[in-house]
Amino acid sequence: MLNKYARAFFTRVLTPFAALLIRLGVSPDAVTLVGTGGVITGALVFYPRGEFFWGTVVITLFVFSDLIDGNMARQLGRSSRWGAFLDSTLDRVADGAIFGGLALWYAGKGDDNVLCAVTIFCLASGQVVSYTKARGESIGLPVNVNGLVERAERLVISLVACGFSGLHKFGVPHIDILLPIALWIVAVGSAVTLVQRVVTVRREAAEADAEEPTVPQGGEAR
Numbered sequence: 250m251l252n253k254y255a256r257a258f259f260t261r262v263l264t265p266f267a268a269l270l271i272r273l274g275v276s277p278d279a280v281t282l283v284g285t286g287g288v289i290t291g292a293l294v295f296y297p298r299g300e301f302f303w304g305t306v307v308i309t310l311f312v313f314s315d316l317i318d319g320n321m322a323r324q325l326g327r328s329s330r331w332g333a334f335l336d337s338t339l340d341r342v343a344d345g346a347i348f349g350g351l352a353l354w355y356a357g358k359g360d361d362n363v364l365c366a367v368t369i370f371c372l373a374s375g376q377v378v379s380y381t382k383a384r385g386e387s388i389g390l391p392v393n394v395n396g397l398v399e400r401a402e403r404l405v406i407s408l409v410a411c412g413f414s415g416l417h418k419f420g421v422p423h424i425d426i427l428l429p430i431a432l433w434i435v436a437v438g439s440a441v442t443l444v445q446r447v448v449t450v451r452r453e454a455a456e457a458d459a460e461e462p463t464v465p466q467g468g469e470a471r
């Protein structure tokens with residue numbers, strides 16, 4: 250949903266900044282790499298210590314690089330297969346760091362086994378949700394579904410809740426309840442999205458097999 254409705258807005262807002270980076274000689278790949286490095290640093294330095302506010306500020310500053318790199322590549326007319334691969338692969342790394350950092354908090358000083366498990370479920374299910382699309386497309390299916398909770402939703406729900414929960418350390422009472430609520434929402438939403446995508450791939454695969462029973466290249470069991 251966000252990908253559909255918010256992307257156009259952020260493209261307009263970020264295009265001048267992307268153009269500036271191009272004029273400065275920065276490459277899209279450099280933005281992808283630096284952005285991911287910033288997200289990993291923010292997540293793994295701050296979240297395991299329960300510093301949710303500052304962790305979220307750092308992550309937010311860098312996570313928008315994911316919208317800037319593609320924008321730069323398109324302005325340059327240099328959208329490439331390599332760029333698409335790098336972008337998607339590093340998305341998975343960044344997501345792993347964000348939910349991994351939160352899981353480390355709950356496994357350590359946060360001391361909550363249930364929320365630790367929910368956070369690990371968010372991490373794993375988010376990665377599998379993305380994999381369903383990538384694998385479905387790699388065997389030649391359109392995978393014509395996005396589902397309830399895509400990556401942008403997972404990030405916005407988690408980061409907004411995390412940032413506000415961090416205000417608890419500055420004396421705002423009860424606000425830290427937002428993070429557990431958000432993690433449960435992301436966990437349930439990701440499970441629903443997974444089912445939506447698997448059902449779609451199953452239907453599309455059956456239709457494709459009925460038309461052409463040969464397994465496409467790269468489609469063998471892995």
Ligand SMILES: CCCCCCCC/C=C\CCCCCCCC(=O)OC[C@H](COP(=O)(O)O[C@@H]1[C@H](O)[C@H](OP(=O)(O)O)[C@@H](O)[C@H](O)[C@H]1O)OC(=O)CCCCCCC/C=C\CCCCCCCC
Binds near residue numbers: 305309313316340
């Ligand atoms: C006192 C209050 C304290 C609060 C502190 C700060 C609060 C922080 C608030 C918000 C931060 C959230 C920002 C997160 C936005 C980033 C979203 C983003 O990067 O989305 C990525 C996505 C890129 O798509 P790609 O095509 O590159 O990625 C594909 C995707 O990963 C697929 O995954 P799947 O969906 O299948 O699971 C993969 O399959 C595929 O391989 C991969 O290529 O971009 C979008 O989707 C575009 C939409 C972006 C919408 C952004 C909405 C932001 C909303 C609110 C912003 C609030 C602004 C706050 C600014 C604060 C500044 C300090």
Ligand SMILES: Nc1ccn([C@@H]2O[C@H](COP(=O)(O)O)[C@@H](O)[C@H]2O)c(=O)n1
Binds near residue numbers: 278279318323
């Ligand atoms: N280093 C990069 C990053 C991205 N691309 C291209 O942009 C597409 C992703 O666009 P976003 O707006 O979601 O970032 C990606 O599929 C590539 O085509 C690139 O070429 N190089």
Ligand SMILES: [Mg+2]
Binds near residue numbers: 314315316318319
């Ligand atoms: Mg990107």
Ligand SMILES: [Mg+2]
Binds near residue numbers: 315337
């Ligand atoms: Mg991306």
